Amino acid sequence: MTAAPSPDSGPAVAGPEAGARALKLARETFEIEAAAVLGLKDRVGASFAAAVQAMLNLRGRVVVMGMGKSGHVGRKIAATLASTGTAAMFVHPAEASHGDLGMIKPVDLVLAISNGGESDEITVILPVLKRLGVPMVAMTGNPDSTLGRHADIVLDSGVEKEACPLNLAPTASTTAQLALGDALAVALLDARGFRAEDFARSHPGGALGRKLLTHLGDVMRKGDAVPRVPADAPFTVLMREMSAKGLGASAVVDAEGRPLGIFTDGDLRRLIERGVDLRPMRAREVMHPAPRTIRDDALAAEAAQLMEQFRITSVLVVDADGRLVGAVNSNDLMRAKVI
Structure with missing residues (x-):
């Protein structure tokens, strides 16, 4: 049974006007998010290279953290890193405050993702991570935030505006985070000399794994x-x-x-x-x-x-x-x- 629209959601647009508006918003979304990703190109520099080097030097794992939509992005980044030769896992920051911090060791590195840099669940565990001596890379749109100030390395993922017409829902900002995470993974796999055969070994059930591992x-x-x-x-x-x-x-x-x-x-x-x-x-x-x-x-x-x-x-x-x-x-x- 379909739920009735909320009376607070505003008037619905029907007919040809609805289709035209949907197409207009779709095209604007693509333009805004493409601009957000391209904007990263001029901002990656010494801090990005330092983050890559720190991850290459790790004896432990890259521990990715993020709340809300940044958490969903973080899970994808951790999975991409793990499948391309960099040991990584995702730890939910809220769960970290209730015991999961024990999963993080001094030999690890934390990649904390927060667009605003003020997520309570992350900021509350920053002092503990500091005491453990765990190095931290922040991926944030606000380098002057609490997260940015506590991090050893800051990757600026800021965007001018969200694709959301209200400029509220994380859209362009999460796209930028994803792209920046992919850039880290690509730089790391290249530095490690990661080959198609290595990728296949971590994907034995996929088509590439079958092609590269089946004799x-x-x-x-x-x-x-x-x-x-x-x-x-x-x-x-x-x-x-x-x-x-x-x-x-x-x-x-x-x-x-x-x-x-x-x-x-x-x-x-x-x-x-x-x-x-x-x-x-x-x-x-x-x-x-x-x-x-x-x-x-x-x-x-x-x-x-x-x-x-x-x-x-x-x-x-x-x-x-x-x-x-x-x-x-x-x-x-x-x-x-x-x-």
């Missing part, structure tokens, strides 16, 4: 599931092997198990279209020589790139000695969510 050995067909025939195998044997294994192709191998060629459904179709009598043929006569192969210690994503580059649907997998140990096709990679 061919995890998804390829192995053993008897790999279709293969010797070079002198009759065409009928080749077809039975292809049908039984369901890869849509079969490897043709030498006596030591090294691939000499491959025969695919596409090859069969083209031979039939040409009217070739296949019954007396041997595998060596119909195979496509010098097939594309990939090492068994490669990433599954590399097999996907090989398929895309050469417009093929199957790849043979070989070991360090060039012997056939597996096979993979595009359906295998899709089931593994690599592509």
Whole structure:
């Protein structure tokens, strides 16, 4: 059941006027928030570099704090830092006054976020943090505030105005905080030499994690599931092997198990279209020589790139000695969510 509008909320605008006003406000919001973010560009300087260096030198964690909307931003910043190589966590300042301060150690660094810099829940714990000897970076729109004066390093996140028509709801200010937090994370990951592989290790359940951490050995067909025939195998044997294994192709191998060629459904179709009598043929006569192969210690994503580059649907997998140990096709990679 939909609640009735509050009588104190003012007159509602309906019809075409409502749509036009909504579009106008949306565009103004984008302009105001874009200006707020761009305004940070000229204000980052020595204090930003000092904050990055302090976080790089940490033996502990970056402890992010913030109340209200700044707290929501703080949670996101802590998560971004943690996923990009900087140990970080969020501690709610109100809970800190009731025991959670025990989570913060002298080896940590506090990143306190408050637009006005006067949040009671933060200012009340500042003396305790000082006594613990915990260094503090303040992210605030008011460097002269209580928070700004107590901090070791101040990052100015101030904005000229909020996107809210009343200039009250945190909008542009929280966007600026998010952007400044992202800038810290980017600078830190670059300084740490953080790579895509490192990111994947902290995101094993995501698409990037699957692409960068899944090896061919995890998804390829192995053993008897790999279709293969010797070079002198009759065409009928080749077809039975292809049908039984369901890869849509079969490897043709030498006596030591090294691939000499491959025969695919596409090859069969083209031979039939040409009217070739296949019954007396041997595998060596119909195979496509010098097939594309990939090492068994490669990433599954590399097999996907090989398929895309050469417009093929199957790849043979070989070991360090060039012997056939597996096979993979595009359906295998899709089931593994690599592509």
